[in-house]
Each structure stands twice: as C-alpha cells, then as structure tokens.
Amino acid sequence: MRILVTGGYGQLGTALKEVLKDEAVLLTDSDSMDITDVDQVGKVFNDFKPDWLVHGAAFTNVDGCEESPELADKVNHLGTKILAQMCKKADVKMIYIGTDYTFDGTKDSPYTEDDEPNPQSVYGRTKLEGEEAVQEILGGYILRTAWVYGEGNNFIQAVLNLSGKMDEIKVVNDQFGRPTYALDLAKAIYDVIKKEPEVGIYNVTGGGDVISWADFAEEIFKIVGKNTKVTGISTEEYFAGNKDKKIAPRPAYSALDLTKSKEVGLSLSDWPSSLKNYLNK
Ligand SMILES: NC(=O)c1ccc[n+]([C@@H]2O[C@H](COP(=O)([O-])OP(=O)(O)OC[C@H]3O[C@@H](n4cnc5c(N)ncnc54)[C@H](OP(=O)(O)O)[C@@H]3O)[C@@H](O)[C@H]2O)c1
Structure with a gap:
C-alpha cells in the first residue's frame, strides 16, 4: 500500500511513521508539499502515486487562527479542497482528520457523528x-479527534515542565473531553485503511471517563509520582492576562461518542491506559 501523509512531522505524522512502518509511506511537511500549492501537490501525487492520502496537516494553533483567519482558511479549508480534488482526479482514497472544535460544546453527553456542528x-x-x-x-473518510498528545510539544510536556519549576500549577477545570494518544489515532487510521468501512464520519478519541484538563494534569502527576498541586481555574481566569491577544473560544464539553467506530472495529483504547503507555515509553 502506498500512503501519502500530510503533517508528516507533526504529532500524528510521527505516530503514523511508527504504525505504518510496513507500508510504503511518504511523509510530507510544508516544505516538501505545501498543501496550498496546487502545482507542488500535483507533482508529489504524480511522482509518488499514492493509494491513500492521510491528511493530518493543519494550521493547529487555535488562537493563531483567530489572529490570522485568512491563513486558517487557506490551509484548513482551501488546502484540504486542493487535496480532495487531487484525490478525486488520481483515484486516491482520502482520510481527513477533523476536530471536536467543530461543536459548540453546549451538549452534556458525547457528540455523535450525526450531531449538528456549530463551530465557535x-x-x-x-x-x-x-x-x-x-x-x-470525494466522499472520503472524516476521522474526528480531540485533545491529541504525542511526540512534540503538548499539554503533558507543558505541565511536566511547569512541575519542575513550581509546587502548584493552575489548570482549567471547566473544559471537558477525553484525551487521545496520537499512536492510538494512528492505529485507528491504519484500521480504516485495512478494513475500509463504509465511507463517512467516525469519532476517534481515547475512551474512558470524560474529564477536565485539571483532572488530566492530576492523573499525569499521579502516574509519574509528582506531588505538584493542581488548582482548578476557569478558562476565563486562565486567559485573563491576555487582553491584547485574540483567544479562540473553546468548547466547554467536547467528548465524542465512540459507538460507531467501535462497531466497525477501529482499535480504540481508554485514555488512562494510553497515558501510562505514553509516559512509560
Ligand atoms: N492536536 C490536537 O489536539 C487535535 C485535536 C483535534 C484534531 N486535530 C487535528 O489532527 C491533525 C493532526 O494534529 P497534530 O496535533 O498532529 O498537528 P501538528 O503537530 O500541529 O502538525 C500539523 C502539521 O501541519 C503541517 N502544516 C501546516 N501548514 C501546512 C501547509 N500549508 N502545507 C503542508 N503542511 C502544513 C505542519 O508542518 P510544518 O511544520 O512543516 O508547517 C505541522 O507539522 C490536524 O489536522 C488537527 O487539526 C488535532
């Protein structure tokens, strides 16, 4: 199988490199294939001749997107459109990675694939x-995920760094969801490639209890044996010092329902065991 990956050196791309090691994989970044450059995309497709495209590239800095909406539109929307058109033309199957930020966060039970998006x-x-x-x-696969951590800068690394410098850290306790280990997401993507379930939207996150970021920080410290105190604060308090910066609204609740993905046999793990695997790696 020939698999082209965008965002190949991001958190997900790094995990895909490990999970897809037995396949012919081409990892790309914005230098080797800028997804907004139709000629460059066409050349890579022509040269590599993929069977599948896993599209993980995005402008992922959520506050940066508020500051630069044109760039967000260019990369996340128009870049994706270019890739979908290329996949259609070259008869390539496409997997797009979607997000829990598609929802407004006003629900109080996990969002299903059929719930109405209302991004804020x-x-x-x-x-x-x-x-x-x-x-x-194209009618490709959409895999919606949330709270991803893997190789690189992420929430876990941030709280561990802070715990090296202070005895108490403040973490938001009014946003609820479920964390996703990038390696688990990469395995579910490989399942889609191998099993080819019906084309459509699938939710792919860690399973287990729905938690706040403060709960997540506490669990991280418990596993690594740190005594750092976690004090829960509101999102509003957390961003109070950023008056000059545009801050993206975060969904207060963004757990995704995993029933459909489990039914088609995507491998999903509960977040507590995945977190242990990540921290012990
Ligand atoms: N992280 C999360 O919590 C989360 C939650 C929900 C959904 N997602 C989605 O999951 C996917 C993977 O996330 P991630 O955390 O692995 O992201 P990431 O680590 O931020 O990696 C994204 C990659 O996109 C690439 N990129 C940006 N602009 C590009 C362009 N114009 N052309 C080509 N590549 C470009 C960047 O490569 P360069 O460095 O070369 O620019 C970067 O390495 C994304 O689609 C994201 O929207 C993530």
Missing part, C-alpha cells in the same frame, strides 16, 4: 469547511 472559533469553522470539501468532492 476560526479553527473550528475552517476545519469543518475542510470536512465539507472532502465530503462534497
């Missing part, structure tokens, strides 16, 4: 427009 941020809106482009042009 530029990031969420442009990622949803990417989804819509994939569905309209």
Whole structure:
C-alpha cells in the first residue's frame, strides 16, 4: 500500500511513521508539499502515486487562527479542497482528520457523528469547511479527534515542565473531553485503511471517563509520582492576562461518542491506559 501523509512531522505524522512502518509511506511537511500549492501537490501525487492520502496537516494553533483567519482558511479549508480534488482526479482514497472544535460544546453527553456542528472559533469553522470539501468532492473518510498528545510539544510536556519549576500549577477545570494518544489515532487510521468501512464520519478519541484538563494534569502527576498541586481555574481566569491577544473560544464539553467506530472495529483504547503507555515509553 502506498500512503501519502500530510503533517508528516507533526504529532500524528510521527505516530503514523511508527504504525505504518510496513507500508510504503511518504511523509510530507510544508516544505516538501505545501498543501496550498496546487502545482507542488500535483507533482508529489504524480511522482509518488499514492493509494491513500492521510491528511493530518493543519494550521493547529487555535488562537493563531483567530489572529490570522485568512491563513486558517487557506490551509484548513482551501488546502484540504486542493487535496480532495487531487484525490478525486488520481483515484486516491482520502482520510481527513477533523476536530471536536467543530461543536459548540453546549451538549452534556458525547457528540455523535450525526450531531449538528456549530463551530465557535476560526479553527473550528475552517476545519469543518475542510470536512465539507472532502465530503462534497470525494466522499472520503472524516476521522474526528480531540485533545491529541504525542511526540512534540503538548499539554503533558507543558505541565511536566511547569512541575519542575513550581509546587502548584493552575489548570482549567471547566473544559471537558477525553484525551487521545496520537499512536492510538494512528492505529485507528491504519484500521480504516485495512478494513475500509463504509465511507463517512467516525469519532476517534481515547475512551474512558470524560474529564477536565485539571483532572488530566492530576492523573499525569499521579502516574509519574509528582506531588505538584493542581488548582482548578476557569478558562476565563486562565486567559485573563491576555487582553491584547485574540483567544479562540473553546468548547466547554467536547467528548465524542465512540459507538460507531467501535462497531466497525477501529482499535480504540481508554485514555488512562494510553497515558501510562505514553509516559512509560
Ligand atoms: N492536536 C490536537 O489536539 C487535535 C485535536 C483535534 C484534531 N486535530 C487535528 O489532527 C491533525 C493532526 O494534529 P497534530 O496535533 O498532529 O498537528 P501538528 O503537530 O500541529 O502538525 C500539523 C502539521 O501541519 C503541517 N502544516 C501546516 N501548514 C501546512 C501547509 N500549508 N502545507 C503542508 N503542511 C502544513 C505542519 O508542518 P510544518 O511544520 O512543516 O508547517 C505541522 O507539522 C490536524 O489536522 C488537527 O487539526 C488535532
């Protein structure tokens, strides 16, 4: 199987490199294939001749998207449209990675694939427009995920770094969801490639209890044996010092329902065991 990966050196791309090691994989970044450059995309498709495209590239800095909405639209929406058109032309199967920021977060039970999106941020809106482009042009797979951590800078590394410098850290306790280990997401993507379930939207996150970021920090410290105190604060308090910066609204609740993905046999793990695997790696 020949698999082209965008965002090949991001958190997900790094995990895909490990999981897809027995396949012919081409990892790309914005230098080797800028997804907004139709000629460059065409050349890579022509040279590599993929069977599948896993599209993980995105402008993922959610506050950066509020500051630069044109760039967010260009990368998350129009870049995705270019890729979907290329997949259609070259008969390549496409997997697009969607986000929990597609929802407004007002629900109090996990969002299913059929729930109505209502993004509140530029990031969420442009990622949803990417989804819509994939569905309209190609009818590809959309895998929606949330709270991803893997190799690179992420929440876990941030709280561990802070715990090296202070005895108490403040973490938001009014956003609820479920963390996803990038390696688990990569395995579920490989399952889609191998099993080819019916084309459509699938939720792919860690399973287990729905938690807040403060709960997550406490669990991290418990596993690594640190005594750092976690004090829960509201999102509003957390961003109080950022008056001059545009801050993207975060969904207060963004757990995704995993029933459909489990039914088609995507491998999903509960977040507590995945977190242990990550921290012990
Ligand atoms: N992280 C999360 O919590 C989360 C949650 C829900 C959904 N997602 C989605 O999951 C996917 C993977 O996330 P991630 O955390 O692995 O992201 P990441 O680590 O931020 O990696 C994204 C990659 O996209 C690439 N990229 C940006 N602009 C590009 C362009 N114009 N052309 C080509 N590549 C470009 C970047 O490569 P360069 O460095 O070369 O620019 C970067 O390495 C994304 O689609 C994201 O929207 C993530």
